[in-house]
Amino acid sequence: MPDRSLIWETEKAIKTQPNILIVDDIPENLSVLGELLQPTYRVLAANSGRRALQIARGVPAPDLILLDVMMPDMDGYDVLAELRDDPATRGIPVIFVTAMDATEDEERGLDCGAVDYITKPIRPAIVMARVRAQLELKNARDILSDQNAYLEKEVSRRMAENQLIQEVSIHALARLAETRDPETGNHLRRTQEYVRTLATSLQHHSRFAAYLDDRTIAALAQSAPLHDIGKVGIPDHILLKPGKLTPDEWEIMKTHAELGAHAIAQAEADALQPVEFLGIAKEIAHHHHEKWDGSGYPDHLSGDDIPISARLMALADVFDALICARVYKPPMPFDEAHEIIVKGSGSHFDPDIVAAFESEFENFKRIANTWGE
Template sequence: MSRNPATILIVDDTPENLSVLGELLQPAYRVRAANSGRRALQIALGSPTPDLILLDVMMPDMDGYDVLAELRAAPSTRNIPVIFVTAMDGTDDEERGLDRGAVDYITKPIRPAIVLARIRTQLELKQARDILTNQNAYLEAEVARRMGENQLIQEVSIHALARLAETRDPETGKHLRRTQEYVLTLARALREHPRFAGYLDERTINAIAQSAPLHDIGKVGIPDHILLKPGKLTPEEWEIMKTHSELGSKAIGQAESDADKPVEFLAIAKLIAHSHHEKWDGSGYPDGLAGDHIPIAARLMALADVFDALTCKRVYKSAFSLDDAYGIIVEGSGSHFDPDIVEAFVREYPSFTAIAQSYAE
């Protein structure tokens, strides 16, 4: 199928010049003509958009430099190649035109063979640029599509692993989704806070939320008679139960070491799994970390996990009301939880209640 001829806009305030150029170009191109700068802009901004403009420099009211400036300022016309056509043949004038964005400079009186050759060259260059632009747009769309697929596969894999842990503890239900949403809510609420802004950028927030479901993955290593025990654990059983944080972080660490390059969400998941039972005052486990020595992601998870545990029924306890759980979280500020994270929780409590209701058992 033959391609449509290129559209060339010729601009000159002298009718004779328009006629000469029109007769020269019409056998091979679709020609539009304008006898003023204003009219040229109207045509250029219309449809079809010219593929090339031959622009006279010396025109009344609005000269070629002014026209070129407006063409370059408009998104729809800024990439149209412009060749200046002028009776001026000074080097300074030519440099000025090229500096303003013209692609070539033809002096009058025109020589037909030169004009046609330069037009052909610029149209071929434009066609090549357009092809490259379209290819780049396609490649960017394809990269975005494949990244989206990879992200989906990654998220599905994470939830599959997390649900593997859930199968050992069937009463957790929608715990994964709720805690993930709680963590995301807290992180977004703290992203502008001076203590957290340097860490909680959008990428890290998303990685924290993505990795949150793996916080209790280590429970797969806890024996059933302890994990599923309906009553209170003995001190010895409790010590075994506490090892789930280290079991989880080691498992994630092994997956991390198997990767060819660092995987951000795995690094964060390892921190969360290992340290989400640490307490602000240092009385938590497994390492007795205190204050800012506890990773931020683990501090966020600690509050989310405790709030969800309080508000859910277990074989060994009844569920607390949302408001009672709120009071326990607030009371734990400065002892169990980072005080600034508790303040964020207080501000976002309506969001917490909405999440709890949306993903109720």
């Protein structure tokens, strides 16, 4: 009965032996190289360029290729060119083995991507030393590549984790305002998605393309839930009043825009470096009640003087307020809300943002139904 430990050690040795592919159209040359390398390495052989490419693309792939230059049909330069063009074989180091010993031949081989150049007749000690050196280099590259891949995965994981923590923190802050006004429910989520939808729709519009890149759209959606954070500074008897506010109460209510912007500005000041979404959140909190014609608050900005972020939020916020029930009003049907938004084009809202709203109206309804009260 065979010794299992011996079999295991043999299999282990085979698995750990580097694979070397030798390529030459002359059988005697294959035999010489094979006999030299075989005690130390697992040797694969090919007598043509086409066969060499088949083996190189197989499993397991060679760790190193010793490639003859002068072969019929497909010479070593052509083989090397195909190896380098294929992502699966691009990383396999190739040593040219050739009788051509002119300096220009060696330079051409190295320029084509060979890692070394051995001239015939071969000298065993030279071949073994150069093979060993290239295998050690490949092993070091493989280790570095594995480490880089691990680091990239770890960085991606930590970035995703940080992003999640950031989003949860934003929603927690926004809930400070929303929990004092329990009728709003999923208002944060809906308005966030409305803003994302409008921004994506306008991404290639001539007036918005320079601003609305993918990164900014993500920051806009991230920032949107903080639009009413300033409500934490409004007294309960005004914020929770079931009836219509008096003129004086309304003036106090309007201060939530500046209160929110101030709170976010304080957070920005505490940060060790600029945080993009906080800058956008500050714009939204401060100016989402401005109107296109200048009749809004707190600064009576008009037209393009209103930040794009705030213009997007203005429409999203009003649409959601229209379709949701409040103690002072029932929910409005989608079509009626649509009509009011469209009528506000050029007075309350940026006309191009209203046009985007009209094109995305079905998506607005889907978002409203998905995140309904």
